[in-house]
Amino acid sequence: MSETAPRVPDEAESEDVVNPWSVSSSSGKGVDYNKLIERFGCTALDDGIRQRLQSAIGDTPLHHLIRREIFFAHRDIAPILTRIENKQPFFLYTGRGPSSTAMHVGHLLPFIITKWFQDVLNVPLVIQLTDDEKFLWKDMTYEEAFHLAFENARDIIALGFDPKKTFIFSNFRFMGQCPEFYQNIVKIQKCVTMNQVRGIFGFGDSDSIGKIAFPAVQAAPCFPSSFPFIFGAMKDVPCLIPCGIDQDPYFRMTRDVAPRLNYPKPSLVFSTFFPALQGAQTKMSSSDPNSSIFLTDSDKVIKTKINKHAFSGGKATVEEHRLLGGDCDVDISYQYLRFFLESDDELDRIKQEYSSGKMMTGELKKILIELLQKIVGEHRAKRAEVTDEVVKEFMTPRPLLL
Amino acid sequence: MSETAPRVPDEAESEDVVNPWSVSSSSGKGVDYNKLIERFGCTALDDGIRQRLQSAIGDTPLHHLIRREIFFAHRDIAPILTRIENKQPFFLYTGRGPSSTAMHVGHLLPFIITKWFQDVLNVPLVIQLTDDEKFLWKDMTYEEAFHLAFENARDIIALGFDPKKTFIFSNFRFMGQCPEFYQNIVKIQKCVTMNQVRGIFGFGDSDSIGKIAFPAVQAAPCFPSSFPFIFGAMKDVPCLIPCGIDQDPYFRMTRDVAPRLNYPKPSLVFSTFFPALQGAQTKMSSSDPNSSIFLTDSDKVIKTKINKHAFSGGKATVEEHRLLGGDCDVDISYQYLRFFLESDDELDRIKQEYSSGKMMTGELKKILIELLQKIVGEHRAKRAEVTDEVVKEFMTPRPLLL
Numbered sequence: 064m065s066e067t068a069p070r071v072p073d074e075a076e077s078e079d080v081v082n083p084w085s086v087s088s089s090s091g092k093g094v095d096y097n098k099l100i101e102r103f104g105c106t107a108l109d110d111g112i113r114q115r116l117q118s119a120i121g122d123t124p125l126h127h128l129i130r131r132e133i134f135f136a137h138r139d140i141a142p143i144l145t146r147i148e149n150k151q152p153f154f155l156y157t158g159r160g161p162s163s164t165a166m167h168v169g170h171l172l173p174f175i176i177t178k179w180f181q182d183v184l185n186v187p188l189v190i191q192l193t194d195d196e197k198f199l200w201k202d203m204t205y206e207e208a209f210h211l212a213f214e215n216a217r218d219i220i221a222l223g224f225d226p227k228k229t230f231i232f233s234n235f236r237f238m239g240q241c242p243e244f245y246q247n248i249v250k251i252q253k254c255v256t257m258n259q260v261r262g263i264f265g266f267g268d269s270d271s272i273g274k275i276a277f278p279a280v281q282a283a284p285c286f287p288s289s290f291p292f293i294f295g296a297m298k299d300v301p302c303l304i305p306c307g308i309d310q311d312p313y314f315r316m317t318r319d320v321a322p323r324l325n326y327p328k329p330s331l332v333f334s335t336f337f338p339a340l341q342g343a344q345t346k347m348s349s350s351d352p353n354s355s356i357f358l359t360d361s362d363k364v365i366k367t368k369i370n371k372h373a374f375s376g377g378k379a380t381v382e383e384h385r386l387l388g389g390d391c392d393v394d395i396s397y398q399y400l401r402f403f404l405e406s407d408d409e410l411d412r413i414k415q416e417y418s419s420g421k422m423m424t425g426e427l428k429k430i431l432i433e434l435l436q437k438i439v440g441e442h443r444a445k446r447a448e449v450t451d452e453v454v455k456e457f458m459t460p461r462p463l464l465l
Numbered sequence: 466m467s468e469t470a471p472r473v474p475d476e477a478e479s480e481d482v483v484n485p486w487s488v489s490s491s492s493g494k495g496v497d498y499n500k501l502i503e504r505f506g507c508t509a510l511d512d513g514i515r516q517r518l519q520s521a522i523g524d525t526p527l528h529h530l531i532r533r534e535i536f537f538a539h540r541d542i543a544p545i546l547t548r549i550e551n552k553q554p555f556f557l558y559t560g561r562g563p564s565s566t567a568m569h570v571g572h573l574l575p576f577i578i579t580k581w582f583q584d585v586l587n588v589p590l591v592i593q594l595t596d597d598e599k600f601l602w603k604d605m606t607y608e609e610a611f612h613l614a615f616e617n618a619r620d621i622i623a624l625g626f627d628p629k630k631t632f633i634f635s636n637f638r639f640m641g642q643c644p645e646f647y648q649n650i651v652k653i654q655k656c657v658t659m660n661q662v663r664g665i666f667g668f669g670d671s672d673s674i675g676k677i678a679f680p681a682v683q684a685a686p687c688f689p690s691s692f693p694f695i696f697g698a699m700k701d702v703p704c705l706i707p708c709g710i711d712q713d714p715y716f717r718m719t720r721d722v723a724p725r726l727n728y729p730k731p732s733l734v735f736s737t738f739f740p741a742l743q744g745a746q747t748k749m750s751s752s753d754p755n756s757s758i759f760l761t762d763s764d765k766v767i768k769t770k771i772n773k774h775a776f777s778g779g780k781a782t783v784e785e786h787r788l789l790g791g792d793c794d795v796d797i798s799y800q801y802l803r804f805f806l807e808s809d810d811e812l813d814r815i816k817q818e819y820s821s822g823k824m825m826t827g828e829l830k831k832i833l834i835e836l837l838q839k840i841v842g843e844h845r846a847k848r849a850e851v852t853d854e855v856v857k858e859f860m861t862p863r864p865l866l867l
Contacts, residue, residue, distance in 0.1 A: 253601050
């Protein structure tokens with residue numbers, strides 16, 4: 064069966080909206096990911112996969128984003144695991160739509176896990192900045208979108224990617240640097256009809272032809288022939304894509320097209336969504352400054368935002384809280400700690416104390432405030448070290464270590 | 466009113482099919498061009514325009530393709546005439562879809578008139594080879610389409626274009642050489658909806674997203690900012706496009722989009738179609754070797770094809786022909802002479818003698834055979850002189866004489 068024809072959701076399921084442009088849920092716990100796995104036709108990232116990955120990488124422990132099932136699902140990860148076990152080449156591909164100068168902490172997640180994969184597995188990585196997509200979808204000039212791609216590249220580089228193994232590109236610029244990229248895009252476009260993108264992405268007659276054509280631009284980096292300066296004549300090197308589950312439609316389409324072009328299908332690992340400070344009903348929005356912690360927020364702003372806006376799972380009164388304890392499943396401060404606090408022991412202790420009523424909301428928030436002040440502060444310092452020269456190096460098409 | 470909303474044809478008119486992929490007529494005289502002018506909403510290229518052009522260029526006589534109304538219609542040529550009169554800059558843009566190694570003599574027409582404009586007006590010229598379009602529309606590999614672009618470039622160069630003023634490009638290659646080209650394409654794509662390309666080009670849900678996106682690729686060279694190496698920061702230089710009337714839908718769309726991008730609208734001059742040897746009901750097809758004279762045909766093949774296949778307007782018997790004369794309006798040999806015989810006096814004499822019955826079909830065909838043998842023979846010789854180095858020079862992005 065075609066991967067681009069997921070099961071049509073019934074009434075009850077259709078409350079969760081998940082696509083590359085909109086994510087929302089009516090539940091305080093957020094999107095029902097089990098139902099989403101079934102609906103999208105992907106596979107849970109279960110203990111068996113985690114154990115196999117752990118065996119393949121040796122002594123390094125799995126990243127907490129994997130241990131805690133924040134990366135919760137996959138498509139076809141087995142061939143990549145086999146390649147890791149057999150020391151055969153593959154590459155990593157992830158990306159970002161540069162819609163705002165200020166990235167929020169949730170935007171870091173795919174890059175944090177991708178960096179971990181790169182460090183542990185020692186493989187090349189390509190990062191696509193879809194400035195063309197943002198120009199097409201947003202009320203934004205070309206110049207703004209192009210500029211944001213470079214600003215966001217600075218934040219991504221600050222995470223510590225290895226310049227010998229990492230190529231970052233703006234679509235607007237890279238298209239004019241590499242004929243093979245456009246060639247693959249047109250080859251993909253020839254395989255996909257309006258009917259298909261209508262079904263996969265919900266595009267309609269009032270959508271611009273740029274939007275309709277764009278999915279092929281996000282698909283093309285899945286194929287090593289789009290990067291001849293990295294892969295030369297190697298056409299059969301597959302990629303692993305860490306990304307949010309909302310990006311799956313692009314890669315369902317790509318996986319359907321790949322065999323027709325005699326190209327390898329991409330494999331994927333999917334993360335859950337990073338919740339807004341106000342609660343897990345919505346994905347965060349870069350356009351609402353209070354919906355998350357931004358990488359540009361000062362220590363004071365971080366403290367104020369969390370104290371004022373972070374949805375609490377605590378009880379209404381001290382007495383009630385001490386008696387009944389807080390609800391970690393909906394408490395945003397606890398949820399954020401799941402994403403960013405590395406120590407499992409400490410996270411367990413916090414969960415135990417908060418849900419038993421021993422820890423109050425104020426104490427929990429204080430832990431998160433200090434952690435995010437540290438993370439954002441360190442990021443700010445590292446970002447300041449990323450010179451224009453360094454950005455240029457990462458964004459120049461060049462051979463990478465394979 | 467939007468230029469992209471031409472009047473819907475009524476029943477009688479709808480017999481002539483004219484779009485970039487299909488041209489056919491039920492009349493032996495071919496497409497009814499007066500009705501087409503009305504339907505497309507363009508303007509007849511009349512005596513007033515011809516006189517103004519003649520005054521502007523001085524002593525050089527108008528090209529016979531213009532004198533004989535083979536270039537019969539235009540869109541908005543007045544601003545270009547004003548620029549010629551005021552010695553202000555503009556540029557020429559034409560193109561070709563490289564669908565076959567062998568171009569036929571009809572394929573030369575837009576290039577013949579374009580070369581004349583370049584020689585007379587001394588302006589830069591860009592020639593787009595739409596290998597991506599042919600790959601998308603035809604059952605053809607990327608490699609074939611790309612190769613044909615370079616083969617066709619050789620034929621075009623053989624016509625004698627000035628390398629100091631002419632840039633020829635394959636879309637597949639140029640896209641990877643010039644970021645500004647892709648930038649303009651995406652800017653255009655943002656302004657055009659599926660609804661619009663459905664109305665203008667008849668695209669439907671079963672068409673590939675490549676086809677749906679393509680019109681922006683043909684539109685982008687209308688704007689000087691797609692060629693920064695030629696025009697630098699000059700964004701307001703308009704273009705004049707000599708082309709077949711079947712290409713008008715692309716440029717109706719472009720003219721609608723241009724003001725929204727603050728770019729100049731292109732102006733156009735349109736030619737009629739070059740008829741098939743078998744008669745004017747159809748545009749010629751590169752896939753039927755007997756439908757026309759190809760630039761690769763030997764003298765013997767030219768002679769056989771014309772004698773055997775060229776539709777005759779002569780009468781059934783010698784006696785009848787001597788009495789009633791031939792019908793030049795449907796006689797393909799005479800029609801081909803209108804395209805290729807430069808001398809008006811000689812053409813008039815032939816018409817007079819043939820339609821009066823003094824000249825027989827065999828004599829008429831002999832004149833055409835000798836003329837085309839000469840033209841094709843000279844082309845063959847000139848094409849042989851076009852080295853790979855020369856092709857490379859024409860196809861390298863570089864400054865041109867403005």
